[in-house]
Amino acid sequence: MNGYTGRGLHGQVVNELGARIVSGRLGHEESIDLGRLEVELDISRTMLREALKVLAAKGLIDARQKRGTYVLPRSRWHLLDADVLRWQFSARPTGELLGQLAEVRAIVEPAGARLAAQRRDEQDLAALTAALAAMAASTSDTAAAVDADLRFHRALLAASHNELLERMAAMIEVGLAARDALVHDGHGAPVEGPVPAHQAVFDAVHAGDPDAAEAAMRALLDQAERDTELLRRAEETG
Template identity: 40%
Template sequence: MPGEHLYPSRGVHGTVVRALGVAIVSGRYPPGTTLPTEDQLVAELGVSRSALREGIRVLAGKGLVEPQTRRGTIVRPPDRWHLLDPDILVWRYESTTSAADFDDLTGLRMVLEPSAARMAAERSTPALIKPIEAALEEMRRTVDDTESFIEADLAFHSGIVAATDNNLLVHLNNMMGIALSAHRHVHTRSRTRHRKTIGEHRRILDAIRDHDPDQAELAMRELVERAHQDVLYYTGRARRSGAFTRRKDSDPGA
């Protein structure tokens, strides 16, 4: 599971890393600003100086901060962050997430998943398709249990990437899966939508089984875009224009 790569959240060091990491990624400490002094952070977080310094060292390794002599610890701009670092992905998507963040994630999905579906249709074998079939069956079984349904949905998409038999794509998908799992709190809770999306997923699976790469790619592209619009709709961020305009048939009551 991707979560195995996260920095341990238990213990003093983990508390420091998470607390300051979330504060930076959420914008509490904007890029270019200086973190509070060591004395202030020690008092605020209730940790020792050594624990604080270790936490800062970890955050510096993730590209979030840069300790500077006489200036203190400076928050670096987002383009210097290690954006595919598992912790940064979680911090970015598990709490307050902007529409731009969702667009970034959908953009990555649009690049990776339709191509993965195409490759799976071209290369997959019955053995590689089996986990995708099992995930779809689990989606059917858990359609009224949102948390379990989301787990099965994630497994379906991971199964497709695994069916490409490309280790680099699998690794990249694992990182993306961390973000998708972290923002599950804004996933639609509509059972009607869940039931409808099962058919959309089945369309992708059928295309992969039939070794139809064009159809597999198209069906996945439409599914990812629709999922993005659902997220924006359920978080009140639906746009009236742009690359990911919400469609009429993405309404939860449709």
């Protein structure tokens, strides 16, 4: 088991069970056999119950007398929870999920870029510059390229100096990491290199031009959508 949540065995158990639920391996309304899981995962009942408490807090499961512990419908899940998002993207993301991510980004990031151009300080510009440099140096390294892209978008929303937008970055990053990895790992080569589009956003933010920053971010997102569409076509013909 590879843990996303927490540390140690507890985090691994939460991750394993959460991934099973979100992937459908444990289906809606399905009862969870605690005894079987104890044996399968080689854990104590206490540890299992602690893991189930975490999943209940995320809206994935519930427990009732006589009925036991069971999986809740998707409508009850906390879909913006970072772990729930990771579990959704841990398998190969669907076109629908990638489309929803694109819609969220189109709403949030152009506004974030506009505010960043108005409010950025020298520390923000330094963070964006470092992310751009890392992006330029990572063209042949998928993991480094994904990390550099996440750093840039995180720094951009941080430069808005709006705490709620900064929190949105954590949600966007989960899907963006999965989308970036798919685009860069050979399933579909990017239409264009990422640096020019990101540089255009940086230049507008650095110049303090909110209209240009917003427009540059929209152009960047258009490029991202073209890359994703190329990926979809490669899957259909592959």
